[in-house]
Amino acid sequence: MIPANYFMILSVILFVLGAVAFFIKRDLITMFMSVEVMLNAANLAFIALTRSAHSLDGQVIVFFIITVAAAEQKKTIKTEDIKLMKG
Amino acid sequence: MGYFLFFLLAALCVGSVLGMIISKNQAYNALFLIVAFASLGGLFGLLEAPFIAVVQIIIYAGAIMVLFIFVIMMINIRTGIPPEKKKWTLYLSLGLAVVLIIELIVAIKAAFTLPVSTETLEAGPVSLGRLLFTKYLYPFEITSILIIAALVGAIVLVKKKEKV
Numbered sequence: 517m518i519p520a521n522y523f524m525i526l527s528v529i530l531f532v533l534g535a536v537a538f539f540i541k542r543d544l545i546t547m548f549m550s551v552e553v554m555l556n557a558a559n560l561a562f563i564a565l566t567r568s569a570h571s572l573d574g575q576v577i578v579f580f581i582i583t584v585a586a587a588e589q590k591k592t593i594k595t596e597d598i599k600l601m602k603g
Numbered sequence: 604m605g606y607f608l609f610f611l612l613a614a615l616c617v618g619s620v621l622g623m624i625i626s627k628n629q630a631y632n633a634l635f636l637i638v639a640f641a642s643l644g645g646l647f648g649l650l651e652a653p654f655i656a657v658v659q660i661i662i663y664a665g666a667i668m669v670l671f672i673f674v675i676m677m678i679n680i681r682t683g684i685p686p687e688k689k690k691w692t693l694y695l696s697l698g699l700a701v702v703l704i705i706e707l708i709v710a711i712k713a714a715f716t717l718p719v720s721t722e723t724l725e726a727g728p729v730s731l732g733r734l735l736f737t738k739y740l741y742p743f744e745i746t747s748i749l750i751i752a753a754l755v756g757a758i759v760l761v762k763k764k765e766k767v
Contacts, residue, residue, distance in 0.1 A: 525711060549633065563655060566726075576731065578652075579655070
């Protein structure tokens with residue numbers, strides 16, 4: 517069984533990479549993609565802690581995070597469409 | 604075996620995110636991200652969360668990334684629009700970076716003292732669904748309102764575009 521801190525460190529690395537990508541990248545679509553990477557890093561931390569805290573609550577929260585990410589997706593894509601049409 | 608799988612999937616995930624940072628082409632970026640999300644789904648499976656692993660692959664690697672690729676195909680631009688430069692964002696990002704680094708150091712230090720439980724967690728869809736509809740019923744309903752708001756917002760934005 518792999519200890520949870522391995523997953524925590526992987527999650528930290530992913531979060532930092534997502535943040536770096538968000539600031540380095542110029543185009544909006546890739547910036548949204550790096551936001552998704554950061555959300556997934558948070559999900560990984562939640563799941564790792566769910567196992568070591570021995571409760572299912574973290575997995576439910578991850579479920580909500582995925583739902584919110586999917587909802588956000590719709591709106592951001594439409595917004596971007598408009599910005600590109602105007603610009 | 605578990606360690607081998609963990610390091611394989613972790614390397615795949617970090618490598619594809621790095622590829623996303625390096626690559627300039629948006630379509631390649633989306634494909635790199637699909638690899639990253641799929642390997643994250645494998646990691647969730649390794650953490651004894653099979654339902655979340657499946658949801659990750661279906662929703663993230665499936666639905667969300669297909670939407671991304673759809674948009675990239677519709678607006679076929681390589682470089683994107685350059686954002687305007689602002690001076691204060693540099694100082695703001697420096698301050699935020701310092702705060703983030705301090706926070707991460709604290710978090711990593713705390714992660715090394717985590718207790719390791721050896722019992723297996725029963726995380727099938729049944730127990731997850733029971734929790735979702737009892738303890739987390741109100742957040743669940745609020746999520747549906749959020750999705751309706753997102754849908755209505757998207758429709759409103761599209762309507763405005765037609766007028767202009």
